[in-house]
Amino acid sequence: MNARLSSPPRAALMLSVALAGIAAASCTPGSQIGSTAQNAGPARAGGAGAFAPYDAQARRLLAQMTLAEKIGQMTQADHEFIKDPADVQRYFLGSVLSGGSSDPASGNNPRDWEGMYTNYQRIAVGTRLKIPLLYGVDAVHGHNNVLGAVVFPHNIGLGATRNPQLVQRIGQITADEVRATGPNWAFAPCICVPRDERWGRTYEGFSEDPQLVSTLGEAAVRGLQGRSLNDPLTVLASSKHFAGDGATSMGTGGPDKRFLDQGDARMDEATLRRIHIFPYKAAVDAGVGSIMPSYNSWNGVKVSGIRYLLTDVLKGELGFGGFLISDYRAVDQIDPDYKTAIEKSINAGMDMVMVPDRYPEFIRLLTELVNENRVPMSRIDDAVVRILRVKIAMGLMDPSWTPQPDAAARSRFGSAEHRAVARQAVRESxxxxxxxxxxxxxxxxxxxxxxxxxxxxxxxxxxxxxxxxxxxxxxxxxxxxxxxxxxxxxxxxxxxxxxxxxxxxxxxxxxxxxxxxxxxxxxxxxxxxxxxxxxxxxxxxxxxxxxxxxxxxxxxxxxxxxxxxxxxxxxxxxxxxxxxxxxxxxxxxxxxxxxxxxxxxxxxxxxxxxxIPINVGDADYRPLFPFGFGLTY
Structure with a gap:
């Protein structure tokens, strides 16, 4: 990590757009940060305040934990690579995911997912402290992994609707269909701000305009997480990918030399804040429980290893009280030496690491890093408390908690009612x-x-x-x-x-x-x-x-x-x-x-x-059709 990023550049911070006053910083002339709270459900304490009530209980649980149990909570494995489900107990895993093509071995319908999920949870609560799993899926436009689900328009279409109430309703339905099959965590919404249409993830972003992304991203968080995370029909949301993933430069891809994806966002701090960090304030204020840092670099340094962005800005200035989950094998890219990569990322503020197949190695190496005093125990405890606070907020530690999906939700999966909302979204998009x-x-x-x-x-x-x-x-x-x-x-x-x-x-x-x-x-x-x-x-x-x-x-x-x-x-x-x-x-x-x-x-x-690239606000702005264009009958 270079010297500029290893400690907060306070002079640069004062010159940049202060996040406390970022409301007027959108690149669209005259736009201001919008809140859908008046239209999108009840107000809820955001930022760190959303999880502060659960801090004492989390710390009491932390005090009972061994180092192995703590590091297990920080580890997420992929179902596809778990050869023996007993590994959930063996390594005290805190989370499991199903990646984009990681279906249950028995099949890919709601009952198959329910069986897989409940089996993993049964194993997890068989551990000494009986801490259930967070089970994550990429439900990015509905519960899109599962056969028979309602699949909504991708975010680019929802951006064209300009309708936060509709986006919130889509989040609610997505949560309902996910919970109908078991999992309790959606890796959504994507609140990137794509600035180059050549990028293959453009459709995952609501807009090139950070204000519109902020408004719809907030609505999506409120829809997924509902009025309370302990509602059995809601899921934990994960705003992603923090930050600058939509601004990478041509020819600066990752280890596999990708064209734009996972590349380098080359810009000053003021621009990063004004465009790409901007939507995260609304997501944090809406109480989002997890945020996924990005694969991309910022001026040559991988974001997943930049302490200034993850800890000082996101957790400090924005007051994010949930936990950070790395992207799929993203930590591997921080340093050629895997152990050093883990050290950099955890010390930068990563709380849970998505290690689909290397979870035994990750656990061994992080344990060594703690024993060698290269990762302080205070950082481990902070990460685990953040994870536990969210689990407690979700009701996972309640005596009445059960892994069984709600029967009413199961009956609504793929229903005509849900399809009617998707049809509305298509019309409006x-x-x-x-x-x-x-x-x-x-x-x-x-x-x-x-x-x-x-x-x-x-x-x-x-x-x-x-x-x-x-x-x-x-x-x-x-x-x-x-x-x-x-x-x-x-x-x-x-x-x-x-x-x-x-x-x-x-x-x-x-x-x-x-x-x-x-x-x-x-x-x-x-x-x-x-x-x-x-x-x-x-x-x-x-x-x-x-x-x-x-x-x-x-x-x-x-x-x-x-x-x-x-x-x-x-x-x-x-x-x-x-x-x-x-x-x-x-x-x-x-x-x-x-x-x-x-x-x-x-x-x-x-x-x-x-x-290309062309974006509203450019000095020489002469598009074929401008931002905001749309005819009617």
Whole structure:
């Protein structure tokens, strides 16, 4: 760690935007920090105050613990790599996760998850102190790992809704479906501020604007955690990734030389605070119980090892009273020597470490570091107290606690009620970018509608990454979902013939063409792209439809703004549908006029690759469609 970051640079701090007065610091002119508290449920003491009532009980429990039990609480293993479930007792593990593709061995339905979860908890409470586990899942747009769950639009779409009440409701439903299967911790919401659309995690961010991210991120925390963390229908939230993950520079990736992901955010402290730390104040004030530091570096130093950011700023200035959980194997990247990496991260303020497969080694090395006085016992105790306070707040130490999922929640899993909210989210997220000659809404009484495009009848493309598999996949990935093509057929009614050819051929004689184009699914790392031009096959399907001489409506399914090229001119109407999830009926609601489009761009839309990165507030700001743009009928 360089000298500048090993101790707080107080002079720089005074010159930067003070977090106490950060409310007016958003990059959007005239914006101020928003609170959804008046619209998003009851007020709750935030910051350290949210967990202070549980401090005395946590410290009484801490006083009974051995070093092995303490370090066990700081360790999170992945179910995929736990060869023997008895390891939960053997190592006194405090947490287990299921990564993006880490399903129960018995299958991937709610009952399988319940069985796996309750078995792990049964083993955990068999330890001397009977401390239950935190079980974490990447429920980032619904309980997206589990077959039959309702999958909501990714955050980029929710940003276009500008609706914190809806985002809070989505958080509540996500928590309900997660708890229906057992787990009690969601690695969400992502409150990154993506500033370069080439980054493969752009769709995980609500917006390029820190104010909008702050408002919706706060709503998501309140939805997931509810009125009280000890409510059995809520989950622990984890705001991520602190801080600067959306600002990495080209060609500065991690050990595997990734293009943007896990790279270096090169900026001064004032900019880091104004844009990328900004949303965390609202999350902390909302009482978020865990925060995940980022893989990325800040000016060449891995954030997960920077004490100034994790301890002085986040825990000190912002008053965060929960605990920090590292990202998946993130600590490994801090130093080539694993033991030294652990030392740096724990001393920087990391409280729990996600070590999916190396947990025995991690526990052994951290124990050595304490015995060698390289990690002080006071830092271990602080980390464990933070974890225990959250567990106590969640009711895990109550005599009446049970690992069994709530029966009512189980009955609501994937329900029509939940799907109706997802459908609303799809409707409100859609942004109408072009509508010439009244192409939309689709009028009733048409004889034939011809549909084309790779994304028209592909639920995997529609839901995107983090859906059943980490990177997502093509095809019918989620039972109960409705593709855009199926939704169009329902909305058109029996009097209108709906034909389909993926490549756009066969359109001659149709009254209207609808081409659904976009990106195949991807997630972090693999989603980084140097060129955001549309796929040639998609462009060809639009051109083929246009050649038939009929009005053409283009629906774009994507995780970011794309370079439209000639498609913009060929389309009579163009709608950005983002990654809408399982409820394709919401797309049809807008196309057929049952719902007038209200979505507004939460990202600036570039005209060419030469403009990227482009963000509202740039000195030379000439996007194809500006931040906040959106037509209606």
């Amino acid at each position: 859609m942004v109408l970018l072009k509508n010439d000659r009244g192409a939309l809404p689709i009028r009733s009484g048409l004889r034939r509608i011809h549909v084309a495009g790779r994304s028209a009848d592909n639920l995997g493309f529609q839901t995107g990454g983090w859906t059943v598999d980490w990177q997502g996949k093509s095809g019918e990935v989620m039972p109960g979902g409705t593709t855009v093509l199926a939704a169009i057929r329902k909305a058109a009614g029996s009097g209108t013939q709906v034909t389909f050819a993926q490549n756009g051929t066969g359109a001659a004689g149709a009254d209207l063409g609808v081409v659904v184009i976009g990106e195949p699914p991807y997630a972090e790392g693999q989603g980084d792209r140097a060129d955001l031009s549309l796929d040639p096959a998609d462009a060809a399907s639009v051109a083929a439809m246009k050649a038939a001489g009929i009005p053409v409506v283009v629906v774009l399914i994507s995780g970011r703004p794309m370079i439209l090229g000639p498609v913009l001119e060929q389309a009579d109407a163009l709608v950005a549908a983002w990654l809408p999830g399982t409820e394709g009926d919401g797309v049809a609601d807008v196309l057929f006029g049952a719902y007038k489009p209200t979505g507004k761009l939460s990202y600036s839309w570039p005209a060419s690759m030469a403009q």
